[in-house]
Amino acid sequence: MQKLRNLLSIVILTFNRASELRSTLQQLFSLPETPDIVIVDNASTDDTAEMVSREFPQATLIRLRQNIGAAARNFGVRAVQTRYVAFCDDDSWWAAGSLERAVDILDGHPRVAAICARILLGTDNREDPICRILAESPLPSDGLPGRSLLGFIACATVVRREPYLAAGGYEQKFFVGGEEELLSLDLVSNGWRVVYIPEMTVHHHPSPQRDNPGRQIIVIRNALWVSWLRLPLRNALRETLRTCRSAKNRRILFKALGNAAKELPWVFRRRKVLAPETLALYRLLRH
CATH class of the missing domain: 1.10.10 (Arc Repressor Mutant, subunit A)
Structure with missing residues (x-):
C-alpha cells in the first residue's frame, strides 16, 4: 500500500456537484489503498469547497477562478509529484485493487503512457458500451499488456505524469466533450502507447446533464x-x-x-x- 502512495495520486475534476463529489470521496477514501487525492474545483458556486474542507480535510483542494473544463485536470497533475496519476470525475471512482494493478502495469511496461479501465454504469453496474469497442480495438498490441488504443475515457484513465505534461495535457479550448482524443493522439505520436485493461474497473454514475x-x-x-x-x-x-x-x-x-x-x-x-x-x-x- 505504501508503494502505491509513493507512486500514484488521484486527481478529481468537479463543478457544482457537491453531493456527487461527497459520494465519490467516500468511495475513494474507503479503498484499502489510499493514495493522495487532489480535487480541482472548476469555479463552483455551490458549497463544494466548504464540504471538502469540512468533511475531507485530508484531500487537497485547488479552486480555480473560472471554469476551464477538462484543462483543469492539468492543474492537478502539476500539483502532484507522483510518477502516475489516476483521474476521476465527481461522479466516478476506482474499484478496489484497480490502482495497484495500474501501478504494476506501468512499472512493467515503460512505454505505456495511459491505461483505460473498464467502466460500470449506475447502481446496476452495467458495462458501458464503449468497453466493447475498446476491447475489440484492431490496433497491433504485440508486447503490450492490453489492447492498443488511440483514445481513452478521461474519468477512467491512469496516466504517466511526465508524458502527459510533455504532450501539453488537455487543451483548454476543447472544454468538456471528446477532449481526450487530441491528447491520446499526441501521446502516441510522441512514441508512447495507450492500452485498455478490463481487469481495472471504474464505477461511473453519469449526470443526465451530460447529454x-x-x-x-x-x-x-x-x-x-x-x-x-x-x-x-x-x-x-x-x-x-x-x-x-x-x-x-x-x-x-x-x-x-x-x-x-x-x-x-x-x-x-x-x-x-x-x-x-x-x-x-x-x-x-x-x-
Whole structure:
C-alpha cells in the first residue's frame, strides 16, 4: 500500500456537484489503498469547497477562478509529484485493487503512457458500451499488456505524469466533450502507447446533464478540430464529411461548424500532423 502512495495520486475534476463529489470521496477514501487525492474545483458556486474542507480535510483542494473544463485536470497533475496519476470525475471512482494493478502495469511496461479501465454504469453496474469497442480495438498490441488504443475515457484513465505534461495535457479550448482524443493522439505520436485493461474497473454514475445540446455542440466541434489540427488535408476533409454525416441534428451541427470555424486562425497556428506511424494506426481504425 505504501508503494502505491509513493507512486500514484488521484486527481478529481468537479463543478457544482457537491453531493456527487461527497459520494465519490467516500468511495475513494474507503479503498484499502489510499493514495493522495487532489480535487480541482472548476469555479463552483455551490458549497463544494466548504464540504471538502469540512468533511475531507485530508484531500487537497485547488479552486480555480473560472471554469476551464477538462484543462483543469492539468492543474492537478502539476500539483502532484507522483510518477502516475489516476483521474476521476465527481461522479466516478476506482474499484478496489484497480490502482495497484495500474501501478504494476506501468512499472512493467515503460512505454505505456495511459491505461483505460473498464467502466460500470449506475447502481446496476452495467458495462458501458464503449468497453466493447475498446476491447475489440484492431490496433497491433504485440508486447503490450492490453489492447492498443488511440483514445481513452478521461474519468477512467491512469496516466504517466511526465508524458502527459510533455504532450501539453488537455487543451483548454476543447472544454468538456471528446477532449481526450487530441491528447491520446499526441501521446502516441510522441512514441508512447495507450492500452485498455478490463481487469481495472471504474464505477461511473453519469449526470443526465451530460447529454444537453450544448455538450453535443462541443463534442462535434472538438471532433472537427482534432481532424484539422492533426490530419493531412485529405484525411481532414474526409473526417469532416464523416462527422457532418453522422450528426443527427442539423441545427446542432451548424452551430458546431460555426463555432469550429471561428477558431481557424488558432487551428492553423497549432496544426501539427501526426507522426507517420500514428497516422497509419489512425487510418486502420477508420477503415
